Amino acid sequence: xxxxxxxxxPPRLASLDVLRGLTIVGMILVNSAAYLHYVSGYDVFPALxxxxxxxxxxADAVFPAFIxxxxxxxxxxxxxxxxxxVGLRRLVxxxxxxxxxxxxxSNIYWLxxxxxxxxxxxxxxxxxxxxxxxxxxxxxxxxxRTRLTIAVVVLLLYWLLCLAPYPGGAADLMKPGxxxxxxxxxxxxxxxxxxxxxxxxxxEGLLGTLPAIAQALIxxxxxxxxxxxxxxxxxxxxxxxxxxxxxxxxxxxPVVKDLWTSSYVLISSGAALLVLAALHQALDxxxxxxxxxxxxxxxxxxxxxxYVLHELASIIxxxxxxxxxYAAASPVxxxxxxxxxxxxxxxxxxxxxxxxxxxxxxxxxV
Numbered sequence: 001x002x003x004x005x006x007x008x009x010p011p012r013l014a015s016l017d018v019l020r021g022l023t024i025v026g027m028i029l030v031n032s033a034a035y036l037h038y039v040s041g042y043d044v045f046p047a048l049x050x051x052x053x054x055x056x057x058x059a060d061a062v063f064p065a066f067i068x069x070x071x072x073x074x075x076x077x078x079x080x081x082x083x084x085x086v087g088l089r090r091l092v093x094x095x096x097x098x099x100x101x102x103x104x105x106s107n108i109y110w111l112x113x114x115x116x117x118x119x120x121x122x123x124x125x126x127x128x129x130x131x132x133x134x135x136x137x138x139x140x141x142x143x144x145r146t147r148l149t150i151a152v153v154v155l156l157l158y159w160l161l162c163l164a165p166y167p168g169g170a171a172d173l174m175k176p177g178x179x180x181x182x183x184x185x186x187x188x189x190x191x192x193x194x195x196x197x198x199x200x201x202x203x204e205g206l207l208g209t210l211p212a213i214a215q216a217l218i219x220x221x222x223x224x225x226x227x228x229x230x231x232x233x234x235x236x237x238x239x240x241x242x243x244x245x246x247x248x249x250x251x252x253x254p255v256v257k258d259l260w261t262s263s264y265v266l267i268s269s270g271a272a273l274l275v276l277a278a279l280h281q282a283l284d285x286x287x288x289x290x291x292x293x294x295x296x297x298x299x300x301x302x303x304x305x306x307y308v309l310h311e312l313a314s315i316i317x318x319x320x321x322x323x324x325x326y327a328a329a330s331p332v333x334x335x336x337x338x339x340x341x342x343x344x345x346x347x348x349x350x351x352x353x354x355x356x357x358x359x360x361x362x363x364x365x366v
Contacts, residue, residue: 013076013226015279018293020069021300022275026062028310028350032343034059035317042326043335053176054254056267063124063257064268065275066303067212070128071135071219072276075227083140091136098129098304098366105311118191122204125304130209135216148221151214155262158211159253162261173254173261175199181207181259195258203258215265218242222273232281239273242266298355305364306354310346317346 033048047058080087102125110117138147163171166183173179177199185193185205193202202208225234246255246266255264282288299306316322322342329338357364 014283017300021296030059068219071216072223075223095133102126131216151217208260235277243270
């Protein structure tokens with residue numbers, strides 16, 4: 001990780017930074033709500049919790065939106081095409097740094113007490129790293145139609161993989177762990193999966209990275225559209241189409257975040273495209289002054305830094321000082337609304353750091 005201070009940068013699309021920031025704030029919001037629920041026993045709004053299995057909540061939308069945004073950023077970061085040894089090495093090194101950072105974040109408790117916590121090789125940043133590498137390489141080597149074809153083929157083949165029998169059982173997509181996808185995690189990762197037991201699996205596991213790569217490629221297509229300045233209408237139409245196809249597909253191929261099913265990819269990508277289209281029209285085309293833009297941009301400019309910081313600082317959520325406003329507000333507004341108070345304070349603390357780095361023109365690069 002390195003800091004770039006005071007260096008000239010190419011112009012950035014306001015909509016991209018704002019949506020990336022909205023995604024990171026969303027990730028911090030749902031992770032903090034889950035932390036308070038599972039660690040402190042707080043009652044939180046169901047929309048802020050991931051679906052128990054099949055389904056789609058607000059919490060289920062944020063992680064895939066970030067993978068989508070990772071793809072969007074690729075054509076906007078460079079117009080360079082072709083891939084030589086030097087270029088590939090740069091991509092691999094960047095991916096390696098992000099993957100290593102993910103290993104550290106996923107194993108904070110293992111580093112502290114390795115005798116009582118099992119090491120976890122996969123995680124959020126690891127999946128982002130692998131999706132970025134595949135999408136970046138394909139962007140350099142193939143054209144738009146080829147990439148979209150690859151994305152479609154991957155999503156269809158993944159459907160077949162999810163339906164395929166696995167050693168010891170038949171696929172049941174409504175039963176956690178009863179799939180070839182989960183079996184691959186158990187076979188390769190062993191005890192190092194996130195979900196334990198005879199049907200254990202990792203929600204950021206091995207084969208589940210394939211549809212995440214397809215999602216990043218959808219983002220690349222959106223990034224190319226933005227780079228060509230073709231307007232927001234096409235993005236909105238594509239988003240609506242993906243959303244409709246994803247919902248329809250969900251009746252045959254359930255929407256499951258932990259499996260990263262193809263229907264889940266289309267629904268989450270469609271939703272992200274619709275939001276991106278609206279922000280592009282408002283911020284890049286109309287140049288409107290949207291409330292909260294600066295706040296979200298602070299997070300969006302240093303998105304990975306903000307994510308890692310919130311993971312490292314999450315223990316603050318259990319501090320006694322944050323329990324006081326929760327206890328005072330609960331009888332007045334209810335426990336679910338009161339639980340948002342310590343979360344809001346925590347987000348404000350993270351924002352104070354990322355806002356300072358932006359004022360200093362520091363970009364934390366991985």
